[in-house]
Amino acid sequence: xxxxxxxxxxxxxxxxxxxxxxxxxxxxxxxxxxxxxxxxxxxxxxxxxxxxxxxxxxxxxxxxxxxxxxxxxxxxxxxxxxxxxxxxxxxxxxxxxxxxxxxxxxxxxxxxxxxxxxxxxxxxxxxxxxxxxxxxxxxxxxxxxxxxxxxxxxxxxx
Amino acid sequence: xxxxxxxxxxxxxxxxxxxxxxxxxxxxxxxxxxxxxxxxxxxxxxxxxxxxxxxxxxxxxxxxxxxxxxxxxxxxxxxxxxxxxxxxxxxxxxxxxxxxxxxxxxxxxxxxxxxxxxxxxxxxxxxxxxxxxxxxxxxxxxxxxxxxxxxxxxxxxx
DNA sequence: CTTATATATTTTATACTTGAAATATATCAC
DNA sequence: GTGATATATTTCAAGTATAAAATATATAAG
Numbered sequence: 001x002x003x004x005x006x007x008x009x010x011x012x013x014x015x016x017x018x019x020x021x022x023x024x025x026x027x028x029x030x031x032x033x034x035x036x037x038x039x040x041x042x043x044x045x046x047x048x049x050x051x052x053x054x055x056x057x058x059x060x061x062x063x064x065x066x067x068x069x070x071x072x073x074x075x076x077x078x079x080x081x082x083x084x085x086x087x088x089x090x091x092x093x094x095x096x097x098x099x100x101x102x103x104x105x106x107x108x109x110x111x112x113x114x115x116x117x118x119x120x121x122x123x124x125x126x127x128x129x130x131x132x133x134x135x136x137x138x139x140x141x142x143x144x145x146x147x148x149x150x151x152x153x154x155x156x157x158x
Numbered sequence: 159x160x161x162x163x164x165x166x167x168x169x170x171x172x173x174x175x176x177x178x179x180x181x182x183x184x185x186x187x188x189x190x191x192x193x194x195x196x197x198x199x200x201x202x203x204x205x206x207x208x209x210x211x212x213x214x215x216x217x218x219x220x221x222x223x224x225x226x227x228x229x230x231x232x233x234x235x236x237x238x239x240x241x242x243x244x245x246x247x248x249x250x251x252x253x254x255x256x257x258x259x260x261x262x263x264x265x266x267x268x269x270x271x272x273x274x275x276x277x278x279x280x281x282x283x284x285x286x287x288x289x290x291x292x293x294x295x296x297x298x299x300x301x302x303x304x305x306x307x308x309x310x311x312x313x314x315x316x
Numbered sequence: 317c318t319t320a321t322a323t324a325t326t327t328t329a330t331a332c333t334t335g336a337a338a339t340a341t342a343t344c345a346c
Numbered sequence: 347g348t349g350a351t352a353t354a355t356t357t358c359a360a361g362t363a364t365a366a367a368a369t370a371t372a373t374a375a376g
Contacts, residue, residue, distance in 0.1 A: 027185035132309035
């Protein structure tokens, strides 16, 4: 056999693969921990937290399809989550004059209050979980993830 | 009202939160893309790829519980995945002399061959997806994720 | 106005995951 | 050996996700 004509997998390629495996592992570990605490301390879930977070940033409310686009999950999924949040009195559906197909989903005062509590605890948890990363670490990773994020969005759908 | 007695959320705390949100977003985007390609190009799934990857690194085979521990997923989940891989002829269950409770799961020759193909494509995909990150970026993030990973494991279960 | 098409959401069928219960086997203390 | 306990796996019920079909409403062309 002669030396391979095609380029061998570069070290950089292997290091990128290792990076992805570590990124995925860390991400899953943190996500599991956040889910665990949301359930244990607030009897809630990550999807519900995400929906309330999106609504908290939109005081005028959001349509179902807007929520699913923001959160990148399916429409049917949002239906179930909003149904549950409605039952719990966290959100309500407000009719849109002139369009009976859609409603605006808004946080109720109680939903707003609960979310503030949850969000504050959530930030604390993340601060603990990422305590190992100092200011420079965080700045360095934020910078690189910004670039990666742009590339991911640019190269893909939005 | 007087000035708050408790410490205000530090900038670092906020930056850690932003980092987590970016990490999660990037991780999900990459994971979705990998799932999409595994399905489109090989008619396979990420869980199946993960199981085959674990088995590829263990030539003598692994017990069900060893797989679920390595992959950090439930036992029942592994049962279903290995059942499907068995139907497809990718893996087989080998009896362990002296312990009729457990079997060793091993890749078949075809499973090994398929996995090599999938793993090679997978490394290529990741190399493309992370193309925005150069050698220094990758090295810097690998270093920091190593530290974070140790902290996550040390502070948690294993 | 009526048909065609576009938009917004819900419903349905399917798949994946977990945690707990059930089953089977092994090991230990006596 | 027998009973108690530990280990290994599978089965099952419940929760959550997606994609596609179904439903309802809106808009545009003629």
